[in-house]
Amino acid sequence: MGEFNRKIDVFLLVFLVLANQLFIFRDLQIVPNAQATDAPEPLDLVNTVNWFESADTIYAGMMCGKATIRDMIDCISRMTSWQEVIRWTARCKKFGSVAENRTKIQWALDNATMVSGMPATSYGYGNDYYSTYDGELIAGFNYSAKYSYAQAKWNATTAFNNFESAFNNTSTNHHASQVGGLEDSGWYGMGFLDYCNSTYIAGSKRCYDECAETMRTFLLFYQYGIEKTRALVDAEVIWNYLNVNYWDSTTAHFSYNADPVSGADNRYECEAGGFLEVVALLKYFDPNVGNMNRLTTDMQTRFLAQKWNSPQWTFTQNDQYTYYKAVNHEYTSNNESRLKNTVMAWAALLGIYRFLDSASRRNITDMLVGYSNLAPAWKLLRSSDTSLFDVASNEFRWTSDAVSSNVATAYGVVLSFLQCLVPINASLAVPIEELHYEYMLNLLDPELFSVSLNTRTVTISIFSGGTVEFILNGTAYHNFSQNGTYQIAFNPDWSSINSTTRISNLPSRLYLGNVAFDTMPPTYDNNTLRASNALSGSLCVFSCRWQDDVGLSGFVFEHNNTGTLKNETWVPFDSIELGNQWSNASLTLNGTGNVVIQWKFYVNDTSNNWNIAVPPQYLTIMAGGISMTSIISVAILIGGTIIAFIFYRRKRKSPRALLSV
Numbered sequence: 001m002g003e004f005n006r007k008i009d010v011f012l013l014v015f016l017v018l019a020n021q022l023f024i025f026r027d028l029q030i031v032p033n034a035q036a037t038d039a040p041e042p043l044d045l046v047n048t049v050n051w052f053e054s055a056d057t058i059y060a061g062m063m064c065g066k067a068t069i070r071d072m073i074d075c076i077s078r079m080t081s082w083q084e085v086i087r088w089t090a091r092c093k094k095f096g097s098v099a100e101n102r103t104k105i106q107w108a109l110d111n112a113t114m115v116s117g118m119p120a121t122s123y124g125y126g127n128d129y130y131s132t133y134d135g136e137l138i139a140g141f142n143y144s145a146k147y148s149y150a151q152a153k154w155n156a157t158t159a160f161n162n163f164e165s166a167f168n169n170t171s172t173n174h175h176a177s178q179v180g181g182l183e184d185s186g187w188y189g190m191g192f193l194d195y196c197n198s199t200y201i202a203g204s205k206r207c208y209d210e211c212a213e214t215m216r217t218f219l220l221f222y223q224y225g226i227e228k229t230r231a232l233v234d235a236e237v238i239w240n241y242l243n244v245n246y247w248d249s250t251t252a253h254f255s256y257n258a259d260p261v262s263g264a265d266n267r268y269e270c271e272a273g274g275f276l277e278v279v280a281l282l283k284y285f286d287p288n289v290g291n292m293n294r295l296t297t298d299m300q301t302r303f304l305a306q307k308w309n310s311p312q313w314t315f316t317q318n319d320q321y322t323y324y325k326a327v328n329h330e331y332t333s334n335n336e337s338r339l340k341n342t343v344m345a346w347a348a349l350l351g352i353y354r355f356l357d358s359a360s361r362r363n364i365t366d367m368l369v370g371y372s373n374l375a376p377a378w379k380l381l382r383s384s385d386t387s388l389f390d391v392a393s394n395e396f397r398w399t400s401d402a403v404s405s406n407v408a409t410a411y412g413v414v415l416s417f418l419q420c421l422v423p424i425n426a427s428l429a430v431p432i433e434e435l436h437y438e439y440m441l442n443l444l445d446p447e448l449f450s451v452s453l454n455t456r457t458v459t460i461s462i463f464s465g466g467t468v469e470f471i472l473n474g475t476a477y478h479n480f481s482q483n484g485t486y487q488i489a490f491n492p493d494w495s496s497i498n499s500t501t502r503i504s505n506l507p508s509r510l511y512l513g514n515v516a517f518d519t520m521p522p523t524y525d526n527n528t529l530r531a532s533n534a535l536s537g538s539l540c541v542f543s544c545r546w547q548d549d550v551g552l553s554g555f556v557f558e559h560n561n562t563g564t565l566k567n568e569t570w571v572p573f574d575s576i577e578l579g580n581q582w583s584n585a586s587l588t589l590n591g592t593g594n595v596v597i598q599w600k601f602y603v604n605d606t607s608n609n610w611n612i613a614v615p616p617q618y619l620t621i622m623a624g625g626i627s628m629t630s631i632i633s634v635a636i637l638i639g640g641t642i643i644a645f646i647f648y649r650r651k652r653k654s655p656r657a658l659l660s661v
Contacts, residue, residue, distance in 0.1 A: 039453050040473040040494040042378045042416045046453055048394060049410050055079075055088050060410040063417070063444060065452030069095050077101055082108035083121060083137060090139035091441055094431075094509055105143050109150040112140060116166075117159035130163075132213040133437035135220050142224040156226040163221075164234060167214065207246050207254050208271040209437075211238055212278040216434055219281050235282050236289065243291050253301040253311075254294070256330065268311050268331040272302055273344030276352070277434040277442060284432055284511050287608030292517060296352055303345060304360045307367055308374065312345070325377070326386035329399075337400040339388050339408055340438045342381070343415050347443035351430030353423050354464060354549075355517040361423075368422045369471055376471060378416040388412070414444055417451050421458075426466030426480055432511040447507060448485060458488045461506060464549060470497070518607035522548040528582075529617055531599075536621050537591040543584050544601050544614075551606035557585035559599040567602075593623025 051061030061067030396412030
């Protein structure tokens with residue numbers, strides 16, 4: 001009987017285990033992972049893309065929950081082109097040391113072809129040459145120094161000297177600069193496309209293709225610590241030249257081309273987003289660079305003043321206008337529309353959003369969500385107007401005159417997703433990054449922005465708090481109280497938000513566009529302007545609390561305590577924060593009573609904006625007197641009541657600081 005009972009027990013146990021597994025299985029079937037049919041309409045192509053076709057698609061797949069950084073590293077390890085190894089390792093540097101395969105990088109350094117000290121990007125003109133389009137290859141000098149490897153071949157000083165020499169070359173086969181009296185036969189320009197045997201090789205002097213890309217090459221030298229002083233000066237020479245010769249004050253935009261014979265033209269170049277990124281980097285490295293307001297004005301003129309009817313979205317011929325809703329190759333004479341340049345434009349617009357005027361910000365949100373019976377931007381991207389989407393194949397194409405492709409579709413999907421994140425009074429954290437010609441991977445950063453159909457989550461990075469509208473399916477809003485990276489969980493049909501979690505601070509590695517365009521000085525709390533005492537000959541602490549919408553840097557304390565107005569040394573704040581930072585200055589007051597001294601703080605932020613609007617403060621120094629000061633207090637609990645006894649002693653009077661404005 002006991003054996004029978006044991007068999008019954010075993011049977012029941014097995015039955016319960018199986019029943020439990022069936023119950024769990026049933027639950028798993030109730031809420032399946034999202035499939036293509038579950039995707040909101042802007043993301044309905046996610047599961048149609050071959051995300052592992054190439055490094056480009058793997059990178060885009062990281063933003064759509066279809067690939068990981070490990071997939072990218074594996075892809076780099078299989079590459080057979082040394083240029084591609086350095087390009088993609090440099091692009092993935094933002095993900096940290098995990099993205100660096102030392103063995104593969106050293107292989108690339110060994111197999112590189114050099115031309116006049118620079119890495120050769122291709123072969124042409126009868127020679128190997130370095131193109132300014134291919135800025136990532138300069139990272140090879142950084143890796144050579146980091147690993148102490150192949151340093152004779154990758155000599156950074158030689159490379160910079162030769163490149164700068166070519167830049168200043170006055171031979172007639174290039175577009176020379178009018179710098180230090182140098183000029184050549186009627187052609188002036190601050191950039192060159194290709195570098196071959198220490199000479200310029202170029203057929204034009206466009207503001208982005210030649211000028212800005214040469215500027216970016218110098219900035220990459222600066223970024224990697226190679227001849228930093230000279231590199232920054234050379235980059236600023238180009239920017240100053242562009243402001244003199246390419247800025248059209250009548251139309252309020254940077255012209256496409258310029259020369260002293262025909263003058264500046266009023267055409268609009270399609271790479272304006274990349275142009276902005278390059279100059280923003282210059283401003284980031286040197287906060288004293290001027291004319292940044294021209295960049296925001298340029299973007300407003302091109303893209304926002306008339307919404308979709310603004311010049312860069314349109315084409316005109318014989319006074320007949322075509323409205324593309326995507327970036328036009330060149331207004332007014334080239335009607336090709338371009339997907340890459342559209343990505344670049346939206347990256348720039350979202351990066352400078354908080355620094356645009358209210359009308360321009362409203363125009364951005366209108367274009368993203370739709371207005372006047374027009375569909376949202378993501379939907380217009382697939383319309384016949386743009387000529388960038390092939391309905392038959394359900395794929396995007398890079399340009400209106402190209403065939404559709406899997407890789408273009410990958411980036412079309414990512415752009416569609418980003419166009420569903422609509423800042424209202426928040427600001428997205430958009431990095432300044434331009435490593436290659438027509439570079440798209442600054443806003444396209446999977447650590448900052450991504451979406452997963454399987455988990456129905458969106459990752460979004462906020463530079464400054466406020467409201468963001470999500471239009472993945474209907475309308476959902478969330479107000480972000482502070483900056484940082486957040487994960488948003490959506491309900492099954494993506495129409496509302498289930499939860500919001502702040503998962504991290506913004507990565508410290510970022511060069512944020514918000515910093516480059518910040519023109520607002522720090523503000524102060526008038527109620528916190530104070531001095532700790534006014535007793536002659538005593539130590540006094542002068543204080544004020546500050547805040548800034550980007551980041552506080554430091555302060556200078558001004559006073560005439562000794563009879564002459566002087567500025568003390570600039571003092572950095574303890575930490576770079578947006579607010580609640582105190583400027584505290586200690587000073588031993590002079591020994592003369594009944595005199596008034598003047599004092600003031602000057603404070604700057606991380607964009608080098610100074611608050612000079614604080615009015616001078618005045619402190620009346622007083623001689624000693626007699627006052628009663630508590631020296632000890634005793635509290636006794638009696639029947640639930642606290643009885644306090646305070647004892648005093650007489651001392652010299654320390655009067656309260658007298659402040660007036």
